[in-house]
Amino acid sequence: MTASRRDFVRQIGLGLAASATATEALGALSLTSGREGSERLLVENPRHPTPAPVGTDRLPLAWYQGQSRRLREQARARGVDVILLQSDVNLVYFTGCFRGSGERTTWAMMPTREADTVYWFSPAIDRDLITSWWCTENEYYFCYPHAEGGFPNRGQLAKGGRVDLWAWVLGQLAAKGLGDATIGLDRELTPSAQRTFDRILPNAKVADVSDLCLRMQVIKTPEEIALTQRAYRYFDLVHCFARDFILEHGTRATDYQVGQALSQYGINLMMRDVRRDGRPHSAVGMEVTGHYVRTGVATAYPHPNQFFHAPLQKGQPVYVNCDILLGGYGGEGYRNYILRPSNSAHDRMWQVVADTVQMIVEETKPGAVCADIAYKVHAYQIKQGMQEFIYHRPGHGQGQNFVGHQPPFLALGDESVVEEGMTFSVEPGLYDEKNGIGINPSDRLVVLKDRSVLMSRIPFTKEWSFLDV
Structure with missing residues (x-):
């Protein structure tokens, strides 16, 4: 990182009240400067859909009216x-x-x-x-x-x-x-x-007519995909910030502070672009969550019920789990970190998860059957000796407007056929309570004409995930 960016991350520090100015300034810096810090590791994907331009902070009224007309036509046919x-x-x-x-x-x-x-x-x-x-x-x-x-x-x-x-x-x-x-x-x-x-x-x-309503929401329109892709451009920077924050503050920080800082940074980043006048119907459907960021043994539970406020420690995992929405569109973006030194259990679990992430990307395409994709993922996990660490399906459809889970599901019991325009989470998570580690990255996978692509630019590499603090 250059001195200017490092200074901003350092100023954000561990006192949230004092960090507002620094996060706002860093949000502006992220939009105007070249790539620094973790941003240098982002991976460009030429197959990404074109993001909605700045100024398109939500879908226009005409889009909603168009969708209502489609629904009326289908219902009238019944x-x-x-x-x-x-x-x-x-x-x-x-x-x-x-x-x-x-x-x-x-x-x-x-x-x-x-x-x-x-x-x-x-x-x-x-x-x-x-x-x-x-x-x-x-x-x-x-x-x-x-x-x-x-x-x-x-x-x-x-x-x-x-x-x-x-x-x-x-x-x-x-x-x-x-x-x-x-x-x-x-x-x-x-x-x-x-x-x-x-x-x-x-x-x-x-x-x-509930089936008509759901069907339309499952198959995303080009406008929905473009706005989602724009949200993930912000998501990339939010995760870069979180990684830089961990590298800068290390064991002086708690998981709670990481989550609060990334949420504050992400909102300031988006609000630099969002047009609003304080009245209703602008700056709608927005969030950057940070309350699910956790470290240590808390990562070993897929649905924990405890509050997260633990110090980061060397030799422990950190789970940067957050969601982002812009105009109701965005979704999940999770990444796991190991603060070195790691051990063989960490290394092996991380690799199996990384392998199955790639498997989901390759297998999820038009014509594929959801249950078949899940079967292949679970078969690989079992072959690698990970069966006792499997707690859930490897993915679910992602919705819009605060709907996180939506059909179809990458699950053994779902024989739905994958279609262009569907979007899925990518969560082949594994959880080992005994060794105090869970790894469950997520992203948003959008199905194109002949393949699917992850909508973020955040890499699944050891360089990104294994950190020295």
Whole structure:
């Protein structure tokens, strides 16, 4: 590293409150300077999709409207008159309005014979968020639980008389003349919900369109892939920063400090480019997580439940586990480090994992069967004597908008056929509690016409992974 970059990493130091200025300055340096430090080890891949340009911080409204039109067309072919979306995942994907419902259920209705309309039924808390985005009309209840006639925001007070919100929204559909319509839902109704439906809309029919919603999300569009690739360009720099931080601070740092510093650095890095004015609908779907970074024996558990706050030590593994999202797109990016001296258990496990990462990349291509890929990975792990360290499948589909896991799965029980546009995690992880080590790198693998490519430029090499501190 040059003195300037090293100085910034050193200034970030071990006191998080004092590091804000340094991480912001380093974020600017990463965008304007040549490659320094760990950035010199990044590997360019000419097969990478072209990243979305700076200024494209989220997908445009036109993209969401286009996806909703595709859904309407497919649903109409099944005889559906209107689609009523309830899942937050689907609400964001098909409208572009980033929000979450919690217990305050929200619905969006899309008539299949109308191209660009969306009728919302929401809690009052989100009324401004919804009407300032794509909204033909919004009928709202006050809050959950909603009391009949209770709208304090209108000066109307009432208590008691709790409203069944499912009956309420069905009543809204009836009032719109949909009493004999075929209504496409993105969920299977429970028996009680079906009884309510039959009572409020006795002449209407239910059609399940959840498979259409999921299918569209599984096959990523070029615009989604481009925005994801841009997020991974930031991810590359975040991991370079984390590696440089470990090299600079070594055993003076804790895993917690590494995670907090990389998260702060990553957000500052992205926000240098993200256009926003403080109002809704800009700088949406963003995160750089660092709370899962861990060291030592904590790496030996695939789903640990303890808080991570342990010092880095020589001879121990460090797991830089984080996620990044920009406009709802990005995903997983994990890398494992061994702080020398290593031992034979470390070396052997690291090599088997590195081999199976490459195997997944080579085997995952259009026409391949997910179960076959998983079988080959597990067969190799077993052949190398690693069977007792296997805890999970070697990969899963990656979603969008805070959906980490999505079908299909690189798993023995999933016989789905790989298609162009799918994306997967790459996690042939192994975990050895006795020796206090787990290795589970991840990336995002995008399936192209005849192959797949990892979306990061971070190498799987010993030069990158084995560190002297």
